[in-house]
Amino acid sequence: xxxxxxxxxxxxxxxxxxxxxxxxxxxxxxxxxxxxxxxxxxxxxxxxxxxxxxxxxxxxxxxxxxxxxxxxxxxxxxxxxxxxxxxxxxxxxxxxxxxxxxxxxxxxxxxxxxxxxxxxxxxxxxxxxxxxxxxxxxxxxxxxxxxxxxxxxxxxxxxxxxxxxxxxxxxxxxxxxxxxxxxxxxxxxxxxxxxxxxxxxxxxxxxxxxxxxxxxxxx
Numbered sequence: 081x082x083x084x085x086x087x088x089x090x091x092x093x094x095x096x097x098x099x100x101x102x103x104x105x106x107x108x109x110x111x112x113x114x115x116x117x118x119x120x121x122x123x124x125x126x127x128x129x130x131x132x133x134x135x136x137x138x139x140x141x142x143x144x145x146x147x148x149x150x151x152x153x154x155x156x157x158x159x160x161x162x163x164x165x166x167x168x169x170x171x172x173x174x175x176x177x178x179x180x181x182x183x184x185x186x187x188x189x190x191x192x193x194x195x196x197x198x199x200x201x202x203x204x205x206x207x208x209x210x211x212x213x214x215x216x217x218x219x220x221x222x223x224x225x226x227x228x229x230x231x232x233x234x235x236x237x238x239x240x241x242x243x244x245x246x247x248x249x250x251x252x253x254x255x256x257x258x259x260x261x262x263x264x265x266x267x268x269x270x271x272x273x274x275x276x277x278x279x280x281x282x283x284x285x286x287x288x289x290x291x292x293x294x295x296x297x298x299x
Contacts, residue, residue, distance in 0.1 A: 081257070081258055081261070081263045081266050081267070081268065082267045082268070082276050083254060083267075083268045083270075084126070084267060084268065084269045084270070085121070085249075085270055085272070085273050086123070086126070086269070086270065086271050086272075087270075087271060087272040087273070088112075091122075092149065093119060093122050093271050096115045096118050096122075096271075097119070097247075097271055097272055099111070099115050100115045100116065100119075100247075100293075101167055101285070101286075101287045106287070106288065106293050107266050108294065109294060109295070109296070110246055111140050112293050112294060113165040113294045114165075114229065114234060116166050116169070116218060116247065116290070116293075116294065117165045117166065117168050117169040117172070117180050117194070117223065118157075118168070118169060119155075119169065119247055119271050120165070120166045120167065120170045120172075120216060120245070121169040121170070121172050121173055122169075122271075123145055123169075123170070123216075123245050123269050123271070124169065124170040124172075124174055124245075125173060126269065127214065127243050127245070127269065128150065128173065130181055130241075130243075130267070131150040131152045132150065132151045132152050133149060133150055133151060134148065134151050135147070135148055135247070135248075136145070136148075136149050136297075137269075140259075144155065145284045146224035152211070152212040152240070152241075153178070153210070153212065154174050154177040154178070154208060154211060154212045154213075154214060155177060155178040155179070155180055155204065155205070155208045155211050155212070155213050155214070155233075156170050156171055156174060156177045156178070156179050156180070156214050156216065157179075157180035157181070157208075157213060157214065157215045157216070157233050158181060158182075158215070158216045158217060159181070159182055159183070159201070159215075159225055159226075159229045159279050160181060160182070160183045160216045161291045161295060162217070162218050162219065162289075162291035162294060163216055163217045163218060163244075166216045166217070166247065167179075167216045169216075170214060170216050170245070170250075172193040173270060174214075177214075178192065178205075178206040178211070178225020179206075180203075180204065180205030180206065180208070180233055181202070181203070181204045181205070182202060182203050182205070182228075182229045182232045182233065182289070183201055183202035183203075184203075184207065186262075189215040190247065191200055203232045203233075203235075205232075205233055205236050207236050207237045207239035208233055208234070208237040208238075209236070209237025209238055209239070209241045210237070210238070210239070210240050211237070212240055212243070213233060213239035213241065213243065214243040214245055215229055215230060215233070215242070215243070215244050215245065216245045216246075216297075217229070217246055217267075218246060218247040218248070218285070218290040219246060219283060219290055220244070220245065220246040220248070220249035220250065220253035220254065220257070220268075220284050221250055221252075221253050221281055222252060222253055222256060222277070223225040223252070223253040223254070223255075223256025223257050223260070223276055224251070224252075224256070225260075226256075226257065227256065227257070227260045230242070230261060238267070240265070241264040241265050241267075242261060242262065242265055242267070242268075243266075243267050243269060244257055244261065244266060244267070244268045244269065245269045245270075245285070246268075246269070246270045246271075247268065247270065247271050247272070247273065247290070248272050248273070248274055248283050248286055248287070249268065249270040249272075249273050249274070250274055250275070250276055250277055250283055251275075251276070252276065254268060254273070267293075269285065274286055293298070
């Protein structure tokens, strides 16, 4: 399984990361959502380099041009609600892709919010059989919601390739993906890998709750 940490090389994605981590920048939800979307666009462009291509002839007003175009069928999948602006970034690049959605949210099992469970209750997806599946979720913390999301999508077929895309990951989350996803056809893409999580299973230093920062506090 390949783990692609885009922060290992200098690029404009580091500017986007600096801004979404900044506690003052986060006060403007529109700017925050926009950068989450732009990180999705950047990762989509990187993933596009790994697709299969074929030559195609295209008629222009002045002649015939030969262009290499991707042949992979893509399904973009995300997890409500934090994944929506991230998903949009991928959709801006892969505009012909199918789209899949699942709801997965944290359920704290104790009063101190130390024991965390994941609940899944909604699924809408096309067939993913023999397609390139991209699961876009900003935070790969424990990896639990990513696993449950994948299992829900995989009930609709067996993908050709799996790309797990996130903004920030933890070593624990990556290890969970390694243990639960098909090793021979899965790649993990992230803009940064942070050291770990706090007692509430939030990534540290991270940037906080992605869904709340995008859309406001929830009850």
